Amino acid sequence: MRNIEANVHVENPATLRMEDKGGLFRLVAGGDWVISESPRLDKELAHLRFTDAREVEIDGSGIELLDSAGAWLLVRTRRIFEESGRQIKLFSIPPHYQPLLDMIERDHTGGPVDPHGHHHTLTALLERMGRETVQIARQAYEFLGFLGRVTIEAFEAITSPRRELPFPALVHQIQETGLTALPIVGLLAFLLGIVLAYQGADQLKRFGAQIYTIDFLGVGFLRELGGLITAIIVAGRSGSAFTAQIGTMRVNEEIDAMQTLGLNVAEVLVLPRVLGLVIALPLLTFFADVVGIIGGMVMTYFDLGVTIPAFMRELQGAITVNTLLVGLIKAPVYAFLIALVGCFEGLRVERNAASVGKLTTRSVVESIFLVIAVDAGFSILFSVVGI
Amino acid sequence: MSEAGKTDDVVIRIRGLVNELGGNLIHDHLDLDVKRGEVMGVVGGSGTGKSVLLRSIVGLNHPRSGSIKVFGEETGHSDAEEIQGLQLRWGVLFQEGALFSSQTVAQNIQVPLRRWTHMSQNLMNEVAAMKLAIVGLPEDAAKKFPSELSGGMRKRAGLARALALDPELLFLDEPTAGLDPISAARFDELVKDLQKSLGLTVFMVTHDIDTLRATTDRIAVLVDRQIKVGTIKTLIHDPHPWIQEYFSGVRGRAALEA
Numbered sequence: 052m053r054n055i056e057a058n059v060h061v062e063n064p065a066t067l068r069m070e071d072k073g074g075l076f077r078l079v080a081g082g083d084w085v086i087s088e089s090p091r092l093d094k095e096l097a098h099l100r101f102t103d104a105r106e107v108e109i110d111g112s113g114i115e116l117l118d119s120a121g122a123w124l125l126v127r128t129r130r131i132f133e134e135s136g137r138q139i140k141l142f143s144i145p146p147h148y149q150p151l152l153d154m155i156e157r158d159h160t161g162g163p164v165d166p167h168g169h170h171h172t173l174t175a176l177l178e179r180m181g182r183e184t185v186q187i188a189r190q191a192y193e194f195l196g197f198l199g200r201v202t203i204e205a206f207e208a209i210t211s212p213r214r215e216l217p218f219p220a221l222v223h224q225i226q227e228t229g230l231t232a233l234p235i236v237g238l239l240a241f242l243l244g245i246v247l248a249y250q251g252a253d254q255l256k257r258f259g260a261q262i263y264t265i266d267f268l269g270v271g272f273l274r275e276l277g278g279l280i281t282a283i284i285v286a287g288r289s290g291s292a293f294t295a296q297i298g299t300m301r302v303n304e305e306i307d308a309m310q311t312l313g314l315n316v317a318e319v320l321v322l323p324r325v326l327g328l329v330i331a332l333p334l335l336t337f338f339a340d341v342v343g344i345i346g347g348m349v350m351t352y353f354d355l356g357v358t359i360p361a362f363m364r365e366l367q368g369a370i371t372v373n374t375l376l377v378g379l380i381k382a383p384v385y386a387f388l389i390a391l392v393g394c395f396e397g398l399r400v401e402r403n404a405a406s407v408g409k410l411t412t413r414s415v416v417e418s419i420f421l422v423i424a425v426d427a428g429f430s431i432l433f434s435v436v437g438i
Numbered sequence: 439m440s441e442a443g444k445t446d447d448v449v450i451r452i453r454g455l456v457n458e459l460g461g462n463l464i465h466d467h468l469d470l471d472v473k474r475g476e477v478m479g480v481v482g483g484s485g486t487g488k489s490v491l492l493r494s495i496v497g498l499n500h501p502r503s504g505s506i507k508v509f510g511e512e513t514g515h516s517d518a519e520e521i522q523g524l525q526l527r528w529g530v531l532f533q534e535g536a537l538f539s540s541q542t543v544a545q546n547i548q549v550p551l552r553r554w555t556h557m558s559q560n561l562m563n564e565v566a567a568m569k570l571a572i573v574g575l576p577e578d579a580a581k582k583f584p585s586e587l588s589g590g591m592r593k594r595a596g597l598a599r600a601l602a603l604d605p606e607l608l609f610l611d612e613p614t615a616g617l618d619p620i621s622a623a624r625f626d627e628l629v630k631d632l633q634k635s636l637g638l639t640v641f642m643v644t645h646d647i648d649t650l651r652a653t654t655d656r657i658a659v660l661v662d663r664q665i666k667v668g669t670i671k672t673l674i675h676d677p678h679p680w681i682q683e684y685f686s687g688v689r690g691r692a693a694l695e696a
Contacts, residue, residue: 085604086555086603086604087555089555089557089561089565090555090556090557090558090561093557093558093560093561094558118604118636119565119568119569119572119601119604119636120565120604123564123565123568127564148635150631150634150635151635151636152635153635154572154631154632154635155568155571155572158571158572158574159567159568159571159572160571161567161571161577162567162577163560163563163564163566163567164544164563164566164567164570164577164580164581165544165563165580165581166542166544166545166548166562166563166566166580166581167542167545167581401585402585403539403584403585404539405539405540405585406585
């Protein structure tokens with residue numbers, strides 16, 4: 052918004068006159084003592100020189116307009132004189148402003164406010180570090196508890212004949228997190244395939260081994276990149292949505308309402324999301340794998356002149372079903388983590404809107420971190436096992 | 439600000455206001471004048487467009503047709519930029535306070551001061567403390583964030599922000615809803631005090647019949663997409679069924695007889 056200046060015209064500029072004669076200090080105020088004049092008056096009053104006068108008169112009877120800022124300046128001046136032990140002989144303002152003065156006198160007895168919530172000092176920094184550390188540890192502990200609870204709920208929901216899975220909600224979640232994510236996942240996987248094929252071909256050309264671009268592409272995409280890019284997109288898309296949805300319900304007291312109605316929050320809200328994503332993410336990953344390979348195929352055709360049948364032959368030699376499975380087996384784990392973090396942070400939202408935004412951001416960062424950390428863990432595991 | 443002699447001029451002038459919400463006609467050629475220095479209460483059943491009326495006057499809602507003039511300036515069809523300067527002369531208290539959540543209460547009160555004046559930080563701190571005291575908030579509320587306050591305290595802090603610039607015109611959207619009766623009574627007193635001491639014009643949407651009785655000079659009732667203006671004394675005799683029920687129901691009678 053354009054910042055125009057306040058269009059205030061003061062008809063009678065405020066005046067302030069000081070007289071000091073023989074032990075009597077006189078302060079004569081006149082004109083409009085209003086908020087727009089207050090910065091100037093504040094400065095003039097700050098330069099007030101104390102004399103040895105023991106008695107003070109504050110004469111505001113010439114004031115034409117008075118608002119609370121102006122009235123405060125008068126009251127403040129009088130209080131300063133009083134505190135310095137001087138005697139106020141006279142304090143006058145036009146009578147119809149007396150109620151305003153009375154209100155300020157009656158209600159306001161303290162000092163100025165300190166507008167800052169936190170002080171930035173070294174001790175405050177240390178205190179904050181300590182708080183954050185404890186906070187992180189506590190949160191990890193709570194997250195483990197949540198994981199256990201959801202696992203038990205899921206187990207009961209699947210095995211107990213008495214309780215049944217919230218099936219429509221589950222299907223809805225699969226549609227929301229899986230089906231509607233197809234375009235974006237497909238597009239990004241296709242582009243990533245192109246990038247990989249181009250980089251691979253560029254490097255391998257130097258050794259005359261450009262045909263191995265296809266091996267590089269196939270193994271790299273199926274084992275690692277397809278799953279990783281899909282998980283990251285889904286974390287940003289669905290993980291954040293889970294936190295925002297559940298968080299908004301928290302703000303609206305919907306979660307509290309559920310509890311008073313005897314509904315199981317974990318079962319109604321968390322289970323469909325977790326199970327839905329665990330089903331949807333492997334399917335999405337498979338889709339990303341296929342589209343990514345097609346992207347690479349297009350690039351190798353234009354860059355290296357490899358025809359489609361030749362590409363297929365080479366790909367068949369390079370990868371086995373196991374290559375695909377090693378990539379796909381990680382997807383449900385990613386999905387579980389993303390959904391769990393999303394729901395966990397959503398349930399931690401406090402009853403204010405700002406908290407929804409804060410925890411949504413945190414949910415995305417945490418789930419992407421966990422996905423990459425778990426991927427590294429898988430790599431170590433596979434290398435030890437020798438897959 | 440004016441003295442008692444100038445009460446004749448009109449601060450808000452609404453002519454032929456038509457508002458539609460989701461295909462429903464809410465206001466149908468509605469006229470209303472609010473005079474300088476009076477406290478105007480607005481009542482009406484749910485969905486009769488009390489808040490829409492308030493939002494239209496302050497330029498947050500653009501009506502389908504009609505004219506709304508505040509201090510002689512058209513606000514109904516203007517953007518916030520075109521009515522710059524009016525914001526200095528009015529203050530708005532929203533239903534839930536609408537405090538900026540990332541700032542402390544004191545910083546909230548200082549937002550309008552920072553925007554419209556050149557006060558030193560020191561003076562702003564003093565003025566904020568005074569406003570907090572006037573609306574009856576304790577000193578330690580200044581440092582708190584809105585999320586740390588109760589609903590009633592948020593409302594008072596919102597009022598302190600609305601009063602920061604000593605506006606001539608104050609809009610209150612259900613100021614006493616959600617307050618306990620003692621706080622509500624104190625709030626009524628505060629509105630009266632402010633009006634007396636600052637010559638404030640108040641436009642107040644409320645359901646609270648105690649507040650109406652204690653503070654308002656005139657009352658505007660929204661019925662049948664139109665508005666009926668009167669005082670409690672004249673409205674009691676209005677034959678319209680909603681008005682009859684509102685003022686002569688058990689709660690209404692008890693409040694009026696008190």
